[in-house]
Amino acid sequence: MQTASLSIVGTGIGLAGQLTAEAASAIKSADIVLSLMGDPIAEAWLRTLNANLEPLEPCYQQAGSRPRAYEAMVEKMLAGLRAGKRVCAAFYGHPGVFVSPSHEAIRRARAEGYDAVMLPGISxxxxxxxxxxxxxxxxxxxxxxxxxxxxxxxxxxxxxxxxxxxxxxxxxxxxxxxxxxxxxxxxxxxxxxxxxxxxxxxxxxxxxxxxxxxxxxxxxxxxxxxxxxxxxxxxxxxPPLRAPLPSPARIALLERHLSGAG
Ligand SMILES: C[S@@+](CC[C@H](N)C(=O)[O-])C[C@H]1O[C@@H](n2cnc3c(N)ncnc32)[C@H](O)[C@@H]1O
Structure with missing residues (x-):
């Protein structure tokens, strides 16, 4: 029997073509995939990789506020682990960029003794x-x-x-x-x-x-x-307003240290 584990993967921004091989493998081998794809077409595509998929979007409506929705998402990931499952949570983009529940779920999963990993995606x-x-x-x-x-x-x-x-x-x-x-x-x-x-x-x-x-x-x-x-x-x-200017004082400081006089 496989041990419970948590993989948090990013699927990229562009549909299908930006999924890494390691993320695809984690999705396909999971017992359950929790997803926050932000788009029904992307969600339907993800379902073709693993039919046992549960979207996390309803957490927003059920919880009523973002902080409460994020807590509900974390608890869904943890509940799967505690039930002995290989859980994969798939987020569009990079799963660790402006996605607080992913970091929190990994922190809590590790604190409870589970294997937990984040696989990056294109943000x-x-x-x-x-x-x-x-x-x-x-x-x-x-x-x-x-x-x-x-x-x-x-x-x-x-x-x-x-x-x-x-x-x-x-x-x-x-x-x-x-x-x-x-x-x-x-x-x-x-x-x-x-x-x-x-x-x-x-x-x-x-x-x-x-x-x-x-x-x-x-x-x-x-x-x-x-x-x-x-x-x-x-x-x-x-865009930047102007080019940065080198500081003569900093250049002199570096040269002093490099010459051993610093
Ligand atoms: C909660 S963050 C999720 C970011 C995502 N994890 C990533 O890796 O890009 C949502 C914000 O990401 C940016 N974002 C999401 N989708 C985007 C897109 N298609 N084009 C440009 N920015 C996008 C926007 O600033 C949006 O408000």
């Missing part, structure tokens, strides 16, 4: 890098959850790119609604204009999820950000 940010042709290694890339960025007044480096996730739920303070609030985008644009000019061009990005579709790349200025079409799958990309 929305990976798609953004490819579709927008930007290299995080060029001048750096800051990546924040939009509400955290806004509420906690995170500092911005205008020389590095800035990626803001979940701009569609920025105005949803309690995470109890699942719709976007255009007024929240105006507030976000105001904050960004503390660093960037009003005519700075930003991109509201949605990666294609179907092989036949193209990515949605809406280029708008900060002044017109509130007019952009934004939904729960939108990610904001803010």
């Amino acid at each position: 929305a940010e990976d798609m953004l890098v490819a579709d927008l042709g930007v290299d995080p290694g060029a001048w750096g890339m800051q990546s924040y959850e939009a509400r955290d960025f806004f509420i906690s007044a995170r500092p911005v480096d205008p020389c590095a790119a800035l990626v803001l996730w979940q701009i569609g739920v920025l105005g949803d303070g309690a995470y109890t609604e699942f719709t976007s609030r255009p007024a929240a985008l105006t507030a976000l644009a105001d904050v960004l204009q503390e660093t960037y000019p009003a005519d700075h061009e930003v991109i509201v990005y949605v990666a294609a999820t179907l092989p036949t579709a193209a990515p949605q790349i809406q280029s708008v200025t900060l002044a017109t950000l509130h007019q952009a079409d934004v939904d729960q799958t939108s990610t904001l990309y803010v």
